[in-house]
Every structure is written in structure tokens, then in C-alpha cells.
Amino acid sequence: MTGRVVLPADGLDLTSTLTCGQVFHWRSQGAGWLGPVGDTVVQIEQQGGELLVNAEAAAVAREYFALDHSLEEIYATFPVDESMARALVFCRGLRIVRQPAWECLATFITSALKQVPHIAQISHTLRQRYGQRLDWPGAEIFAYPGPEKLAALTEADLRDCKLGFRAKNLLGAARMIAAGEVNLDHVASLPDTEAREELCRLPGVGEKVANCALLFGFGRLAAFPIDVWIERVLRELYFRRKRNVTARRLREFSGTYFGPYGGYAQQYLFHHARMTWKKAV
DNA sequence: CTCCAGGTTCCGG
């Protein structure tokens, strides 16, 4: 056990941040959490308005948990309506974290048509079989395998990790990135629209997965992923009793109505709906 | 046994 450092984290809700479905590999450990961020092991625990973190991971944690995001300023941009207000009360303190781009993108490629626990299982299997073992006493922690590592595998290898039809997509994406056909560093330098188009060149990456990657892995806080849950939220809370509301219409609405931090609004609506609309998985 | 899950892609109106 290494020394611990205290980070001021006023207004943070660590638990909802790590369990809201933006990231899938953190393990509950005592009163806190243990997991890798890139190739750094982070052991973290919230005590009131402070975070206790292992000293060598302090800088990584500060960046990852986006402690520089001013939540109150973000909340001030949310649209004023009853649904948004309920979600905010329920999720206050939830932060959009800054995930390493590749592992975020890859994880959401494997998320298609899967429940959250399954996504977590796939992530763990991939890490355990093909990721680098990180040095941490008393626990086996693995980094997410890089695109070059996955590119060298076969589709059968990945299907054996229970990826199903997603195996071909993850493999294809890894190979395109490993070959330099798509460069994630370049994507990071592009405006939102162009970055999204570039990501959509990868197999298994459509609007939704691209927006998840942009929001959670590229810090594009306006990106608004529309999945089955958010589509229900939009249709039932914002288009109640409206006929013929197309996907395009929902996309246009969500792209403007929720403002410059639409991604935050999206995650709050998503988490709130999932936790309160019965049978929370 | 049937249904659905943080979708994408391809196909026919």
C-alpha cells in the first residue's frame, strides 16, 4: 500500500459516476473503488467532499474524474423543464469522466445490443486475456489491450470472449487503427462533426457508438448518444402523444435543446431513467 | 420458451 493523497472534490458523487454506465470496469473495494485508468492503477474513495487516492495516481485521477469541470456552471446550461429537473436532483454530483479514447471506443463497439453487466463481462475477459497485467499487490488488474494487440488476434479468439457478432467489428476497428487508416490522435484534433464522421468509418461504429466515444473518450460534452433508453426518455417525456416522430427528428431536437453540455444532460436522463423505471439491471 | 439488451448494416419502399 502506497501513500494516499487528498483531492478536493466538492460536489462529486463518486458512486454514481462509476456506476452510471459510462464506464464498466471499476470494482467496488471496501468503501471505495479499484481499477485501471490506462496503465495506472487507481484506488480511490470518497469521504464527504474529498477523494482519497493512492499518491502515484493523483494526477491521473484528477484528470480522469474531471475535477476541473464546474458542475454548477454546467447545470446552469441545462434546459429548464420538469424531466431535466428530476434527473438533476437524482444524479447531482455525477461527472462525465475522461476515458482513454481507444478503450472507450472499443468498449462501446462491444456494447451493441448488450446489457450493461454483459458489457462489463466482455471488458474484463478482454483485459484478462490480452491486456497488460499491472503491478498491484493483492489484486489482478489489467490494462485494456491496445489496437495492435487485438489486431493480431483472430475473429475466433474474440468470439471466444463472448463477443458474438461484435467480434468482427472490434477486430476490424482494431486493424484499421493499427494500420493507421484511422488515427485517433487526429480524430481528437477535429471538430465534433468531422470527428464523428471519421469514427463512423470504423466497422461497428454508427451514430450512437461514435457519440459515446466522443462524449466519454474525447471530451466532447455536447455529444448526445441516443440509445434505446434515451429514445424512450425523449419519446415519453419530450414527445408525448406525438405521431411519426422519426429518428432524425429526435436527433435534431437533442442536438439543440439540451445545449452545449448536452452529453451531461443525456447521462443524467439516462441514469435516472434506468434507475427509476423499474427493473434496474 | 419467449423476449430483449447503451446498435449497425443492408435492403426494399
Place this chain on the structure above:
DNA sequence: CCGGAACATGGA
């Protein structure tokens, strides 16, 4: 542009 169907796997 829009609605349907196929695609793997596991849990309810």
C-alpha cells in the same frame, strides 16, 4: 429518408 430484419449471447 424510413421502417424491417439479421446478427450472438445470456438473463429475466
